[in-house]
Amino acid sequence: MSDLSIRQLSKSFGGVRAVNDVSFEIKRGEFLALIGPNGAGKSTCFNMINGQLPPDAGEIWFEGNKLNGRKPRDIWRLGIGRTFQVAATFNSMTVVENVQMALLSHANQIYRLWQPARAQHRERALELLAQVGMQDAADRPSRELAYGDVKRVELAIALANDPRLLLMDEPTAGMAPKERNDLIALVKRLVIERGISVLFTEHSMDVVFAFADRIIVLARGKLIADGDARSIRDNPQVQEVYFGTGKTFRAEARA
Known part of the structure; x- marks a missing residue:
């Protein structure tokens, strides 16, 4: 069964075709990497799926629901979570309050101002923080966190709506090698435990080849x-796009 179906998706900016007739599917519980060099169209594709950009052509379907024309918050309520390349939290709030705000939004309680927000959904927020290894930092101000820990809190926030599909745009950007492998290993474990499907973009090929169930490659919008890691690593067209002739992914995959 497919969670997400992308059908002949296209998007242009002026005379530049950023995404050109792209089609693919994500199966239930699949950990799918979307890779490509800078300017390949990865973020544009993500932003169309998430409702931040309208496609010029094509269709986006999630569990029988057509996503074209829906707003990001409506897509989120359908069960699609999202993390961003540059992680951010509300620095004026504690770690647990950031997650509580996501839970309040999911429950449509943001505007119930007569109820103190910090008293609501705290137990569930702590459970989510425990799942990403951040429960001990629950009452710390978010502004004090290291960047890798902010990424973990962002993941807890993304899980607040019990997503069945998680979109992760460069989840390990700005992280050291051990941090990025630890984070993706955590995501992969949650995918298995929760049965979540994941579509993620990533520039670190060691992460992609070590963890992705399947890899799709964009180049100049197409x-x-x-295929799987081996077929992508050995694909001459992919090697040409990334390196030019004469080089392979093998050294990068061992980094």
């Missing part, structure tokens, strides 16, 4: 390859 999908040029779709």
Whole structure:
């Protein structure tokens, strides 16, 4: 069964075709990497799926619901979570309050101002923080966190709506090698435990080849390859797009 179906998706900016007739599917519980060099169209594709950009052509379907024309908050309520390349939290709040705000939004309680927000959903927020290894920092101000810990809190926030599909745009950007591998290993564990499907973009090929169930490759807006790590690593067209002739992914994959 497919969670997400992308059908002939296209988007142009002026004379530039950022995404050009792209089609792919994500199966239930699949950990799918979307890779490509800078300017390949990855973020544009993400932003169309998430409702931040309208496609010029094509269709986006999630569990039988057509996403074209829906706003990001409506897509979120359908069960699609999202993390961003640059992680951010409300620095004026504690770690647990950041997660509580996401839970309040999911429950449509943001505007119930007569009820103190910090008293609501705290237990559930602590459970989510425990799942990402941040429960001990629950009452710390978010502004004090290291960047890798902010990424973990962002993941807890993304899980607040019990997503069945998680979109992760460069989840390990700005992180050291051990941090990024630890974070993706955590996500992979949650995927298995919760049965979540994940679509993620990533520039670190060691992360992609170590953890992705399947990899799709964009270049100049077009999908040029779709397969497992070995077939993508050995694909001559993919190697040409990334490195030019004569080089391979093998050294990068061992980094």
